[in-house]
Amino acid sequence: MKITFYIFGINPKIRNISINMHIKKVIFRHRDRYVIRKLLIEIGENTLNTECWSKKLNKPSNINLFYLETDEHFTYLKYKYPNLGERIIMKLDGYKLPETGWIRCVLK
Numbered sequence: 001m002k003i004t005f006y007i008f009g010i011n012p013k014i015r016n017i018s019i020n021m022h023i024k025k026v027i028f029r030h031r032d033r034y035v036i037r038k039l040l041i042e043i044g045e046n047t048l049n050t051e052c053w054s055k056k057l058n059k060p061s062n063i064n065l066f067y068l069e070t071d072e073h074f075t076y077l078k079y080k081y082p083n084l085g086e087r088i089i090m091k092l093d094g095y096k097l098p099e100t101g102w103i104r105c106v107l108k
Contacts, residue, residue, distance in 0.1 A: 051090040057084075075091070
């Protein structure tokens with residue numbers, strides 16, 4: 001994003017100053033296996049299978065590759081597939097989420 005500030009009355013040769021601002025997105029991640037296991041039990045196998053099927057993803061098999069990710073709007077259950085990379089499994093609305101243990105990450 002490029003923001004241009006116009007300054008008048010300083011020097012007629014210098015009319016504008018351009019500043020490049022790199023906006024960084026701050027997210028929070030949670031990777032505690034115990035919390036994710038409890039959350040997966042609350043979600044249920046049927047709901048998890050339905051969400052994976054609707055996104056045309058294979059059923060996740062390794063609990064170590066699950067993690068929670070939240071931004072300022074939504075919280076997602078994500079899985080890191082070995083051949084596909086990170087994919088959103090489902091949006092977590094109405095589920096009991098942990099209050100502690102979140103790690104702050106800054107994305108460019």
